[in-house]
Amino acid sequence: MSQETKTRVLFGFSAAALVLGILFFGNTQLVLLTCLLGASIAWHEFTQITGLNRLKVVYSTGHLIVGATIFLGSKTPLSLASLSWICLATFLAIVIEHWSADRNKSVDQAWNQWLLSVFGCFYPVFIFGFITPIVRMSGGTLWVFLGLTVVFFGDTAAYAVGRRIGKRKLWPAVSPGKTIEGAVGGVLGSLVAAALSYFLFQKFFPSVEVPLAKLLIFALLAAPMAQMGDLLESLLKRSNGAKDSGALIPGHGGILDRCDGLTFVFVFLYQLFF
Amino acid sequence: MDYIIGFLVLLCVLVFIHEFGHFYVAKLCGMKVEVFSIGMGLKLLKFKKGETEYALSLFPLGGYVKILGQDPREEVAKHEEHRSFKNKATWQKAAVVLAGPIANLVLAFFVLAFVYMKGAPTTAPVFSRVVEGSPAALAGFQNGDWVESIQTPNANIEIKELSQLQDVLDENLSKSLTFTLKRGDENSTITYTPTSLLQRHPKLGVMEERGTIDGVEYFAPAASVTTRVRSWADQQSLPYPFQITQIQYTAKNATQATTLEIENFYDFESGWSKAISEQSRESGQIVLKGYPIVDTPDGQEASPAEEQEHNIAWNHVGNAPASNVNDSGFVSTEMYLFKIVEGSPAAKAGLKTGDILQSVNGEAMTSFVLFKRRIQELASKGETIHLEWLRNGELLKSDVNTRVVEVEDEITKVDSKQFQIGAAFLALKAPPPLTMIKASSLGQAAQLGWHKTSDLVRTMLTSFYHLLVGNISINTLGGPITIAKVSGDSFTRGLVPFLQMMAFISLNLFILNLFPIPVLDGGHLVLFAVESILRRPVSIKALEIWTTTGVVFLLMIMGVALFNDIDRMGLFQIFKS
Numbered sequence: 001m002s003q004e005t006k007t008r009v010l011f012g013f014s015a016a017a018l019v020l021g022i023l024f025f026g027n028t029q030l031v032l033l034t035c036l037l038g039a040s041i042a043w044h045e046f047t048q049i050t051g052l053n054r055l056k057v058v059y060s061t062g063h064l065i066v067g068a069t070i071f072l073g074s075k076t077p078l079s080l081a082s083l084s085w086i087c088l089a090t091f092l093a094i095v096i097e098h099w100s101a102d103r104n105k106s107v108d109q110a111w112n113q114w115l116l117s118v119f120g121c122f123y124p125v126f127i128f129g130f131i132t133p134i135v136r137m138s139g140g141t142l143w144v145f146l147g148l149t150v151v152f153f154g155d156t157a158a159y160a161v162g163r164r165i166g167k168r169k170l171w172p173a174v175s176p177g178k179t180i181e182g183a184v185g186g187v188l189g190s191l192v193a194a195a196l197s198y199f200l201f202q203k204f205f206p207s208v209e210v211p212l213a214k215l216l217i218f219a220l221l222a223a224p225m226a227q228m229g230d231l232l233e234s235l236l237k238r239s240n241g242a243k244d245s246g247a248l249i250p251g252h253g254g255i256l257d258r259c260d261g262l263t264f265v266f267v268f269l270y271q272l273f274f
Numbered sequence: 275m276d277y278i279i280g281f282l283v284l285l286c287v288l289v290f291i292h293e294f295g296h297f298y299v300a301k302l303c304g305m306k307v308e309v310f311s312i313g314m315g316l317k318l319l320k321f322k323k324g325e326t327e328y329a330l331s332l333f334p335l336g337g338y339v340k341i342l343g344q345d346p347r348e349e350v351a352k353h354e355e356h357r358s359f360k361n362k363a364t365w366q367k368a369a370v371v372l373a374g375p376i377a378n379l380v381l382a383f384f385v386l387a388f389v390y391m392k393g394a395p396t397t398a399p400v401f402s403r404v405v406e407g408s409p410a411a412l413a414g415f416q417n418g419d420w421v422e423s424i425q426t427p428n429a430n431i432e433i434k435e436l437s438q439l440q441d442v443l444d445e446n447l448s449k450s451l452t453f454t455l456k457r458g459d460e461n462s463t464i465t466y467t468p469t470s471l472l473q474r475h476p477k478l479g480v481m482e483e484r485g486t487i488d489g490v491e492y493f494a495p496a497a498s499v500t501t502r503v504r505s506w507a508d509q510q511s512l513p514y515p516f517q518i519t520q521i522q523y524t525a526k527n528a529t530q531a532t533t534l535e536i537e538n539f540y541d542f543e544s545g546w547s548k549a550i551s552e553q554s555r556e557s558g559q560i561v562l563k564g565y566p567i568v569d570t571p572d573g574q575e576a577s578p579a580e581e582q583e584h585n586i587a588w589n590h591v592g593n594a595p596a597s598n599v600n601d602s603g604f605v606s607t608e609m610y611l612f613k614i615v616e617g618s619p620a621a622k623a624g625l626k627t628g629d630i631l632q633s634v635n636g637e638a639m640t641s642f643v644l645f646k647r648r649i650q651e652l653a654s655k656g657e658t659i660h661l662e663w664l665r666n667g668e669l670l671k672s673d674v675n676t677r678v679v680e681v682e683d684e685i686t687k688v689d690s691k692q693f694q695i696g697a698a699f700l701a702l703k704a705p706p707p708l709t710m711i712k713a714s715s716l717g718q719a720a721q722l723g724w725h726k727t728s729d730l731v732r733t734m735l736t737s738f739y740h741l742l743v744g745n746i747s748i749n750t751l752g753g754p755i756t757i758a759k760v761s762g763d764s765f766t767r768g769l770v771p772f773l774q775m776m777a778f779i780s781l782n783l784f785i786l787n788l789f790p791i792p793v794l795d796g797g798h799l800v801l802f803a804v805e806s807i808l809r810r811p812v813s814i815k816a817l818e819i820w821t822t823t824g825v826v827f828l829l830m831i832m833g834v835a836l837f838n839d840i841d842r843m844g845l846f847q848i849f850k851s
Contacts, residue, residue, distance in 0.1 A: 029743055056818055059819060060822040060826050063823060064823065064826055064827050072748070074744055075744065
């Protein structure tokens, strides 16, 4: 094993242990706190990739919007109507930014900056904002665990399968490594992960009823979503000329690199079951 | 107008004290204070004395002290560098920053001590009601017992007010306590072990395990009455249900009429007996003053209409009333069904308006609080609920279902599940008795003042904690309009309430300003801490982001608070109907 792979494995396992420890042994408050922290870092990385971090007011406001949205939605996620405040708040931030810099020029950038900041605020909320509401529900912890395993196993399987037998490229301009074979392998990996989780649940949480059929259907639907999340983040990085989103977990890149697969999965999970 | 004056006076005093704290310590540390301003923005009034300019500015929501070298980007002349904020020791900078909030704390302490010198009205530690047959009644507690002291396993605590009594109960769950009670002119002692009950905290509104004496209520039932069918009272032409406020009668051999003020149902019981027994059985007359209770159009609450006078008279022994309220046919409205929601479990069980509930699963019911508690207990265990009630003198019975209703808490705005049968009772409460806490010496005033100060700080910290972890909704935050309203309101109610409000808001400022939020004093302290750990000043860029985040955060919170304020004024209501 090369030194690089060693670091990768070592830190991968530590991060996983930490997350699972918080999920299974921490209380809801700790889960919420972790999500808030993760979301804040995700926003930070997003602004670094897109260059939004040069806009002081937008940068600060974004942290608060993301935090407030997740905090206020920690029981039931906020509705679309409430989320429209994000559009207003980010726009206000853009206005103040340009107003205080130079009102006479720099209009060309403003629209793109606003679009970026709106999406940038939604992005961490998608990834982290639905975890606490799900954990709060009975059996929710197990479903969050399932979501994580399905995504990460799928990710790893897609990588492994893609490297061995991958021929047909998925979208080489965005992500040269991803292949259609890999994608299929990913879905299969997710199914295996779901089946394994089922036996784990049976053994350790016999009192919580989670039918196998539900698990497999969820895995089948969630796996392609995870890959779309992956692809979306690749697109984001590629079109902004970044390689990694950050360097939070040595060998794994930033939090967005690691959690991109979750982008649509927990939202979906929440809607599906609760 | 009084409102505005009250608010402005309060604001100016608090801002002045806060800024004076900064100012004074800055001077002590040899810093050059350039501006001392009450209010922010445009300076309305200003004069210069020595090196400092004193100003009164347009926006009264705060103030500031401008010290030389406060802004790290500021250019400071060579000869003044030793007087610049930037160049002072970290502990001195921290002291200047801390002095503002501390000044608010000190002010609150002095104001509260002064309040206790003058005497502060508060709710008396009285068991206004002890429900018949309850554990408390069996232990020997009686209506109107005034708790003077409680002997806990550790100490003998003198009880001055109701909140203190509740604190002692909360802190001594399942411990044997000995209560010294004043009952009329006598003293008696009763030993009792309070049980714990999940109850709503009266100020914070969150659910907590609280010490309870099962059957003791701090409110007496109001003197609102209805009648038993075909009783003496039923034959009088009173508009029942009727809330009695006064009894007037002329005693035998007396020339002057006697007037008895009636505050609760027990007053009515004793007053009635007195009025009957002091008149002859052959003929007599009683004037009952009070309000007929009417249903208000928006439902929910029954509200008194115009005060009325009703004459009841008798002219021979045959139609004289009994000297006992109950025997005369008066019944407290507490268990009187005022309203039945259509289609509700109560309606399906056959309950109707005007029925009087008698028992739940065989337990006689006289208290609404107890009734509610029993329904929750039984329904949450999934047991059947069997009710008995009176209609036109006839005892009816039926099982009743419950339905689960999401109830939004008034204080915390948090929804909770409650079992209801869908019936509204006319359980009106009489106001609790008041008492006065007055210090006998300066030392005692200081002691009482300090107690109250630390008590308030503790309550505020707990409520902030609950706000932070989401037990209390942010819809409860009040903004400037709420502060203006409550402070203006207290100003019109007299000096003591106004001073209490001032102390309360001052303590709020003390705590709020110490929050580690950039721009606020607490944020500066965090910055100093970070700088002394890093052993170098924080970079200008990091500082800018830190401050911007603080400003945006405060603006957001202010926005929410202001929104809540407007919501409370009912302005948004017009859109909702």
